[in-house]
Every structure is written in C-alpha cells, then in structure tokens.
Amino acid sequence: MVDPTSDHHEDIDEEDAPNCAVCETAIANEVTHRVITWIDGDAVETAHFCDEDCRSSWNGA
Template identity: 75%
Template structure:
C-alpha cells in the first residue's frame, strides 16, 4: 500500500496505486488525483479519486 500522503503522481506502479472510489481505475502518476479523509469509529479513513468529477460524483 502506498502512503496516502505521498505524491501519487510521481513514479507509482499501477499495481501499487490506489483505486478511484468512484470508477475503480488505478490512480498512478495522475496530477488530477484527489483524496478525502475522515474519522469513522476512531479510525482514519481515506477515499481516492482519479479526478474532481469522480470526487464530486462520490458525494
């Protein structure tokens, strides 16, 4: 798993890249990558998105 605070758009292999929470595509080397974080049951949760459109669709 890739550290969610790292620069995902720099030299990430698709096998290690996070998947978009909306469309399921691997997010590797994309400058449009977006991440939302929240706390749920005392745990930090994250959702990754390949672009702003997928992030808005997820809401």
C-alpha cells in the first residue's frame, strides 16, 4: 500500500495506486488526486478520489 500522505502523482504504478472511492478508477500519477482521512474508533480511515468532482459527490459510505 502507498503512504496516503505521499505525492501520489509521482511515479506510482497503476497496480500500486489507490482506487477512487466513487468511480473506482486507479489514481496513478494524477495531480488531481484528493484524499480524506478520519478516525473511526481506533482506526485511521482514508478515502481517495481521482478529482474534486468525485470528492464532492462522495456520500461518505
């Protein structure tokens, strides 16, 4: 897994890249990549988005 705080748009292979939480597209080497991080109980959760449109349309599920 790729560190969610790293620069995902730099030299990431598609098989190692996270998928968009909305459209499921692999997010490899995209400067439009967005990440939301939150705490759920004792765990840190993250959701990745390929762009601001997907980020805005996410329902938080």
